[in-house]
Amino acid sequence: MTYRVIQWATGGVGKAAIQGIVAHPELELVGAWVHSEEKAGRDVGEIVGGDPLGVAATTDTEALLGLDADCVHYAPVMPNPPELMRILESGKNVVTPLSWFYRGSRDWSELEALCQKAGVTLHGTGIHPGGITERFPLMVSALSRAVTHVRAEEWSDLRTYGAPQVVSDLMLFGKTPEEARKSPMVQFMGGGFCQSIDMVADTLGFALDDEKRTTHEVSAALEPIDSPIGVIEPGRVAAQRYTWEGLVRGEPVITVRTNWFMGEKGFESGWSFGSEGERFEVEVKGDPSSLVTFKGWHPESVEAGLERNPGIVATAIHGVSAIPAVCRAEPGIKSYLDLPLVAGRAARELSRSGRA
């Protein structure tokens, strides 16, 4: 069985998803939505820097929704709920790294009813959130008795993230500390990360307090720092640390953190990646405790990251890998807790079918 897939947006995630869809033995790329007029009409293969694929990119939403397709991999820069609802309404399953990781006690009844009516499934995935934040900690937690604390943490050089608009206008790097503290990212990202905290808490059975704790710390450059958004002058924000915590009686039991720095060191706070460098960590404290470090999701250099960032590729492929299971699932909003194990696929030259 081959599932027909439309890619929605061709930024870093979208381009890697297209490569993933094309390489996947159970998937076929049948369409692509683009935001930018310059990309409209171009062959999608060329947009991702490869051979033509015979699929033209389009800005025409209705034409795409009229296509016979099983699933949309939805990866625009920000979620557009009415647009997402139109996609679901048209009878297409949706996989996305933008949100909808786990409902918990949120009121998603309108979206759930729409999925039921249209007979489709919506699944949120990614790496952070969508992978190291909840899926992998839950997997590791099965090896421990009496879990007392779960932590998912990222250390990344943001100079390698090829979305300068997001880095400068939303994350507010390069601005004054006062300006950066007002970043809408705290709210936007918290929406996703707190879903992951709820998934871990509900599954492990933590009796979380009603309120989660959010901490947003910023630190300024000591020296001028060259970055894709221009030179960050001393005194301007060059490092940010976002922390979300699930608490029991005021004490953290689940900690989710991103350490996003413009470079490795040179900040007023003294923060650095330490000797282990860029990485993702999952830690489960219990009997016994586990600490898992994920390497390989950071590029070799700033230039390589701006070209193709492995963390962004991992985000995209986690979604692509889930598409067959999502297409086969019962209608509704489904998290990892509802789907069978999602796995990758063998390289083409090593696979049974010869076309992986």
Ligand SMILES: NC(=O)c1ccc[n+]([C@@H]2O[C@H](COP(=O)([O-])OP(=O)(O)OC[C@H]3O[C@@H](n4cnc5c(N)ncnc54)[C@H](OP(=O)(O)O)[C@@H]3O)[C@@H](O)[C@H]2O)c1
């Ligand atoms: N959960 C996770 O772990 C995770 C990890 C990474 C990223 N993400 C999320 O995934 C999404 C895509 O990330 P990305 O790195 O691919 O971002 P990106 O490189 O900035 O690309 C986003 C794409 O969105 C389209 N776009 C630009 N302006 C738009 C607008 N005003 N309205 C609608 N679409 C617009 C463009 O598509 P065209 O170029 O096709 O015109 C752009 O290339 C983001 O929301 C990001 O937060 C999640």
